[in-house]
Amino acid sequence: MTSAQISPRTTAEPTSLTTRSLAPDLARGAMLLLIALANIPWYLWGAEQRDLSQHPVDGSTLDRAVQTVMLIAVDARSYPMFAALFGYGIWQLYSRQAAAGTPHREARALLRRRHWWMVAFGGVHALLLWAGDIVGAYGLVGLVLVALFIDRADRTLRTWAIVLTSVLLAAGVLALISAALLAAAGADLGASGQVGVDTGVAEPSYLASVLDRVVTWAVGAPAQAFLTGTIPTAVLVGILAARHRLLEEPERHLPLLRRTAVVGIAVGWLGGAVTAAQHLDLWGIPAALDWGFLFLQTSTGLLGGLGYVALFGLLAARLRRRERGPGRVAWALQAVGKRSLTSYLAQSVLMAPLLAAWGFGLGAELSSATAALVAVGVWLLTVGLACWLESAGRRGPAERALRRLAYRR
Template identity: 50%
Template sequence: MTVSGVRGTASPAKRVLAPDLARGGMLLLIAIANTPWYLWGRKLRVSTIHPPGGSVFDRSVQVASMIVVDFRVYPMFAFLFGYGVVQFLTRQEAAGQARPGVLAQLRRRNLWLLAFGFVHAALLWQGDILGAYGLAGLLLARLFLHRDDRTLLTWSAIGSALLTLVTLISVVGAYLAAVAPVPPEMAGYLSLGIAGSEQSDPLAAALARLTFWPVVSLGQGLIALALPVAIVLGFWAARRQILEGPGEHLPLLRRVAIIGIAIGWLGGLPHAAAVMGWLTIPPESMFVFEVTQMATGLPAGLGYAAFFGLLGHRLSGRRPGPIISAVTAVGKRSLSAYLAQSVLCAPVLAAWGLGLGAHLHSASTAGYAIGVWLFTVAGARLLERGHLRGPAEIALRRLSRRPHPRTEDR
């Protein structure tokens, strides 16, 4: 999910480059992360949706995805989601609207995000993230938007510490599972997640997707902690206007970018090594990587956001070229682009559609994902030339407006 759905009515001239550029670019990685879930009809491996076998190129794509993409992109979007909420609140209050009314509009937006997510899962994509952002937005806005900066940082630190503690406990659990006389049976969520792509009957596929959707919405939105921490840090960063004025925060942005991305990429190496067979881990202990990937994905996502802040500073004062303009156009309409990815992937790859996911592997699927992203870039560029919003952004904006009271009959 993106922040563009909650950014209000700022004119293009007033928009900050970095968030739109980040969302537009990272939607490519979203497509690459999501499309492996459509590779149905083959045996699942433990701890990863990436299929076994394949060419050297396929395996290289899988390694790169596990290190750079998996569990690393959504925390960045969560950070930008929180950032956009505060931007919206600030702009509306500056325009003279009372805070209670603005907060009510934010609640309606988050409720509609939940509704969008439900329909998205029912029709197309079981891994929908809109519900997670809507749920987290409802809770975190109520708990933290009125708190001071120290409270935001304190609770972010607490959430990060809890995530680290859970990771350490998981490592111990993985060790105990490895040395247990009778290895425990590990029931993962991967088979449940891919069921929506494997079902050839459209109704059965929809039921499978809706069964998995609450796991994503609750798990990633709240329980896994990475997204809530990223959202709260987005609240804090927006108050400091870090992306509006990156030149005043260059040391912080550089530290977060270098340290965060380094932790994320190094943290993904053991998982990739274990899946590729370079590191021997018993199958009953592989569950640990589902936790370590989330824990190291949080700093990676924050590092990606900081990187785009630095890139925005580098490009400030310059006339954006055609590539930057096109990617930024996607970022401005990222909710529409995110939904368009499912429209272009699910009916083509899933068993209930054309079923091509059974015949592709990692490299070819990544190529298809790149093509889907380029299609959304072209569409967003056309809308930008016409000064038009994305259709999903228009729908969310209209639905979130305060309903007009009925006039009494006279």
């Protein structure tokens, strides 16, 4: 009998909605607000941009303030946070299968199917709506890291995570120093180019935009997954954290969570502040040298994202000590987190037709400040959807489809 034949009968059932841990879902729910904020500047197709970020190069004082906050606290910080939570979920699923007596080969096969289907979901998402899809990239990372690391010792994962993080931070600092030295030397670097990623949002024809999105995603998904190294590193840290139940039992790990939150957020915000200053042309470094800040932004964003995860672990520990329970806000965030895939896809369902040129085209009319308001509004709509599903005791449709395909039942 083949592995495919026995998998449906030997794998454990998915976790029920009522037995999930508070902290991971709480973090996912809040993280989706950050993702909405991070994605929406890409829809401002009527604005001039430069290589440093997708934010417009001009705007009012309020717009500049919004851009600064985004560069410091949101950009390149939300997706590493998502990646760490994704890695945490990988180990939760794998360990639950092991506890139910599922052979390791079958548990790995389940994860492999799940991650291949994530790649497929991402491809359809890009085909229909959003070239910047991240679900496919996470699926690719999951395929590689599960094969290489899922049964390796903690020491191996810890060593790889430390080495990769150190290399990324060193590369970010060296790139920044190189850019500063070139600027001091007065090197003739030419003009800065425009952002070269074609997400199809400026294309008035929907059919033509499909081709733009698919080509961009086919190149961009593997690049997002492996080129910067931040997502694989965050996933490894997430797996390691799940092995020690840092978010399921945060009360036992408060000192570690506090250190991670303080150091991670401090480094993340400091790196973002340096990048924001370049965006505002405060350093006197030519825009052609923006690449020196991009590496710093992504490498410090890794630590910032991990710091955010630790912060929500601390918040969950505090909420669990309350006699009255988590409260309505935490309940709503947890409802979104339980349906993070549905909520993430729903953001594109709402944003793309509203903002893209092939839809209502409002992206050409918005500024950074008004776009941020739209992002918050879209996220609030997904919160309402998740709360309705939670009250009805129903999973999100995307989660239900992914579980059915992965578990084959």
